[in-house]
Amino acid sequence: MSITSLKLREELREHSADSVEQRSQFVAQAQxxxxxxxxxxxxxxxxxxxxxxxxxxxxxxxxxxxxxxAVGVPSST
Structure with a gap:
């Protein structure tokens, strides 16, 4: 299987990094x-x-x- 390398513009890389950070924060809040x-x-x-x-x-x-x-969820008391 061959590997493809993509050259992304700096602004697109930053946007992608911001999106990953937002998703990480969302998942942490949900957990x-x-x-x-x-x-x-x-x-x-x-x-x-x-x-x-x-x-x-x-x-x-x-x-x-x-x-x-909630029904069916044990309480801490």
Whole structure:
């Protein structure tokens, strides 16, 4: 199998590096949120989050959904 080398413009390399960093931060935040949810047993209802995001996309003021105790997730107490 042959190997291909690509010559990227500096701005494209920087953009690519920024994208990798943003993804790394997103994954780290998601892992921390999951760990917190597993520890406390509290999370957001999917339908509540979906409705919240739809309202936000429609430029409507809305309140963030409330956390609830997740079903089937052991609590730390």
């Amino acid at each position: 921390a949120a999951r760990a917190a949810m597993l520890q406390t047993g509290q999370g957001y209802d999917t339908d509540d989050v979906r409705n919240y995001l739809r309202q936000r996309l429609a430029d409507k003021q809305t309140t963030k959904p409330q956390t609830r105790f």
